[in-house]
Amino acid sequence: MFWFKKIVALFISPLGLLLVLLAAGLILAWRNIGGQWPKRVVVFSSIALALVCCGPTGQLLLAPLENPHSPLTEAPEVEHFPGTPHVVVLGGGYRYRVDGPVTSELTPASIVRLNEGIRIHRALDDSVLIVSGAAVGQPGSTGEAMAELATAMGVPKSEILIADSPRDTAEEARAVHKLTEPDDPILVVTSASHMTRSLKLFERNGIDAIAAPTHHLTTTTSLRIGNLWPSAANVRRVERAVYEYTALLWISLGGS
Numbered sequence: 001m002f003w004f005k006k007i008v009a010l011f012i013s014p015l016g017l018l019l020v021l022l023a024a025g026l027i028l029a030w031r032n033i034g035g036q037w038p039k040r041v042v043v044f045s046s047i048a049l050a051l052v053c054c055g056p057t058g059q060l061l062l063a064p065l066e067n068p069h070s071p072l073t074e075a076p077e078v079e080h081f082p083g084t085p086h087v088v089v090l091g092g093g094y095r096y097r098v099d100g101p102v103t104s105e106l107t108p109a110s111i112v113r114l115n116e117g118i119r120i121h122r123a124l125d126d127s128v129l130i131v132s133g134a135a136v137g138q139p140g141s142t143g144e145a146m147a148e149l150a151t152a153m154g155v156p157k158s159e160i161l162i163a164d165s166p167r168d169t170a171e172e173a174r175a176v177h178k179l180t181e182p183d184d185p186i187l188v189v190t191s192a193s194h195m196t197r198s199l200k201l202f203e204r205n206g207i208d209a210i211a212a213p214t215h216h217l218t219t220t221t222s223l224r225i226g227n228l229w230p231s232a233a234n235v236r237r238v239e240r241a242v243y244e245y246t247a248l249l250w251i252s253l254g255g256s
Contacts, residue, residue, distance in 0.1 A: 012246050014052050015235055021045040053230030058237025062218045065244055066192035069199075069211040075123035076187065076210055083183035085124045086161075087212075088176050089117035090169065090190040090198060091133020091142035102149045106142070109191055109215055114146050116214035117189040118155055124187075129155060130179060132163035132172045169194070170256035173201040182206075191215040193240050197247050201256065 025041030028034045051057045092109030103111065114131065121129045129150060133142020143164035151157055161179055166172040180186060190198050192213035202209040217237050 012242055014238055014242050015049075018045050018049050018052065022049065050230065052238045053234055055228055055231075055234050055237075058234050058241065059218050061241035061245075062193055062237050065196055065241065066213065066216055066218050069192065069195045069213045071192075071214065071216075072120060072187070072210075072212045075120065076185075083181050083185065085127040085185045085187065086130055086176070086180050087117050087121045087124070087127055087187045087189060088130045088172075088209075089113050089132065089146060090172055090188065090194070091131070091146070091166070092191065092215075094133060094135075094138075094140070094142035094145050096135075096138040096140050102145050102152070105140070105145050106149065110142060110146060111149070112215040113189050113191065114149060116212065118150060118153060120187060120189065120212055121155065121159070127159075128161055129159055130161045130163060130176060132166050132175060134165050134167045134171075136167055168256075169198055170201050173198075173205045173207065176202070177205045177207060180207075185210065187212050189214060191217075193217060193244050197244060197251065200248075200251055204256075 022045040028038035093107035131146035135141035141164040143162045163175040186209045188209040189212045
């Protein structure tokens, strides 16, 4: 199921789909096949590409995913919980390098999530930091790399738990369920756009987690003129939104 989801993710990329559609329309138009339809396909895909590459589209799609969960600007009140607070940092990606530091191996999403997790961990007395993420087809793992960086940033090894077997969010939720007790307050740190799906999967595993979103890709300030210009950053926002909405649909149908 894990690899099935990865393959599906490749085919729902809006940029890739629209480029294939544009190429097909151009080829059919060049060969005079299909009458007016190839021209309509070219026009449609060209307009859709422009929308994907411009700022407002990604902002409008991502905002409903990021806005429902407020960042933890102050340490949450967990004293009423009898258990030990666990700050769970979900893996955001890892690329093994032979000759690079750990900061070159972890993706920007993983580094931002880890920094936020450490900030919250230090604000909570006697808390435990859980870092997660498996090694998929490469040496090492996201969890191990994040633990290495957390240690380098001053977090004692005795305060870190590593979940290095989960390959996706559903498996991370199951791993956290095994590592913690029912009375432990669980704070989930992940990218803001990923938070809604994460909480649903944690809830499915009997964990009423506290949201600690970070790595926001949208802004609450007024849109700048420069953001209207097509850019790769705008494309990434749209792709992230499409991926999350597809994953939420999959969960609503009973998948993980």
